[in-house]
Amino acid sequence: MRYLTAGESHGPQLTVIVEGLPSQLSFAKEKIDWQLKRRQKGYGRGRRMQIESDQVEILSGVRFGKTTGAPVTLVIENKDWTHWQKIMDPYSSPEEAEKRRIPRPRPGHADLNGAIKYGHHDMRDVLERSSARETAARVAAGAVARLILEECGIQLASHVVRIGEIEAERVELPLADLIQQAEDSPVRCLDKEAAKRMMELIDQAKKEGDSLGGIVEVIVEGVPIGLGSHVHWDRKLDARIAQAVVSINAFKGVEFGIGFEAAKRKGSKVHDEIMWSKERGFYRATNRLGGFEGGMTTGEAIVVRGVMKPIPTLYKPLNSVDIDTKETFAASIERSDSCAVPAASVVAENVVAWEVACALLEKFPADTADELVEQVKQYRERTLRF
Numbered sequence: 001m002r003y004l005t006a007g008e009s010h011g012p013q014l015t016v017i018v019e020g021l022p023s024q025l026s027f028a029k030e031k032i033d034w035q036l037k038r039r040q041k042g043y044g045r046g047r048r049m050q051i052e053s054d055q056v057e058i059l060s061g062v063r064f065g066k067t068t069g070a071p072v073t074l075v076i077e078n079k080d081w082t083h084w085q086k087i088m089d090p091y092s093s094p095e096e097a098e099k100r101r102i103p104r105p106r107p108g109h110a111d112l113n114g115a116i117k118y119g120h121h122d123m124r125d126v127l128e129r130s131s132a133r134e135t136a137a138r139v140a141a142g143a144v145a146r147l148i149l150e151e152c153g154i155q156l157a158s159h160v161v162r163i164g165e166i167e168a169e170r171v172e173l174p175l176a177d178l179i180q181q182a183e184d185s186p187v188r189c190l191d192k193e194a195a196k197r198m199m200e201l202i203d204q205a206k207k208e209g210d211s212l213g214g215i216v217e218v219i220v221e222g223v224p225i226g227l228g229s230h231v232h233w234d235r236k237l238d239a240r241i242a243q244a245v246v247s248i249n250a251f252k253g254v255e256f257g258i259g260f261e262a263a264k265r266k267g268s269k270v271h272d273e274i275m276w277s278k279e280r281g282f283y284r285a286t287n288r289l290g291g292f293e294g295g296m297t298t299g300e301a302i303v304v305r306g307v308m309k310p311i312p313t314l315y316k317p318l319n320s321v322d323i324d325t326k327e328t329f330a331a332s333i334e335r336s337d338s339c340a341v342p343a344a345s346v347v348a349e350n351v352v353a354w355e356v357a358c359a360l361l362e363k364f365p366a367d368t369a370d371e372l373v374e375q376v377k378q379y380r381e382r383t384l385r386f
């Protein structure tokens, strides 16, 4: 499977084309819209999220509620477009655009590098596409992938484990409870006490004109053994997931299982002992390596964490240099999120879903959803008897 996204943050819409889906897959639009809604929530978001109410319009590849096997095109309207039409229209007048030209690059954004690279003297031409607005399209693609995963008994969840200096206590919960509790928390945090302090910290950062980052964790359960492959670097599924997570705007690092902690421990406290029982087949006594050995799934839950830097646009401005005058100025802003870690946890969940679904279809190529489900079922039975 593959997908392409297109669209600017303040253009008319985002478009995503998903290609390679099996046919006869029940295409529940409400499930895609639900993922989009989840991405819009979260404490610390700015005014833009009050304007948008994201949902998909399906333009191709689905008939009678099922995929046909043809590319699926989804669009998400930007309601904010009406406020930007004059300067974002493909044939807007240069005079109009000049009034809102951006000659001042914002530290921490793609503005300056993008302007130099693409020869833009209005940094709006960079900003519009580098904006995390695009993550709505990626979530839509991930939500489509989840339709496949669901049919095959694979479930995902995510939660926030850190915002700024506040770290959540580790809580072990069955996945269904974890999903519910994360959903009930405005910061998607399972530790209620930490969640309260996270919200206070966000309020404080906002008041001070500052911003916050954090760490999110994604968990995938029900994964068959052997998705991905050890035979070639670009087929290792952990590596693909790492790329997907770090490609989310503002994400700077990724770890699996105990992750960077592994550097401090001896091998005996890192590797997961192999066990066997008639009911479960092969399994691991622990899951410190987060569900991967040799770039392949072990059958234990995939546990992946991503670190998000604080939002770069600050009401308390940082210094930058005007590209026209070369003079130093303090960057001014109109509006911004002060913390988007809870929203980004939903993005992370969905980009991971995409990678897992691709790996599933690589192991079990199928033209119809039934063929896929049957192959996965048989493979799970074979695995148990191995």
Ligand SMILES: Cc1cc2nc3c(=O)[nH]c(=O)nc-3n(C[C@H](O)[C@H](O)[C@H](O)COP(=O)(O)O)c2cc1C
Pocket (backbone or CB within 6 Å): 046, 108, 109, 110, 130, 131, 132, 135, 248, 249, 250, 251, 309, 311, 312, 313, 314, 335, 336, 337, 338, 340, 343, 344, 347
């Ligand atoms: C869900 C989400 C919302 C974001 N909202 C903002 C925002 O309101 N203001 C901002 O300056 N950056 C925001 N960002 C981060 C920037 O998009 C990102 O830092 C920037 O594009 C530069 O990319 P890089 O940080 O990956 O280098 C957001 C990121 C995500 C994932």
Ligand SMILES: C=C(O[C@@H]1CC(C(=O)O)=C[C@@H](OP(=O)(O)O)[C@H]1O)C(=O)O
Pocket (backbone or CB within 6 Å): 009, 046, 047, 048, 049, 052, 130, 131, 132, 133, 134, 136, 249, 335, 336, 337
């Ligand atoms: C639009 C979204 O996030 C935006 C991501 C973003 C950025 O610089 O990345 C900046 C803000 O955009 P604006 O300048 O229009 O307020 C966020 O609102 C979204 O998540 O849908």
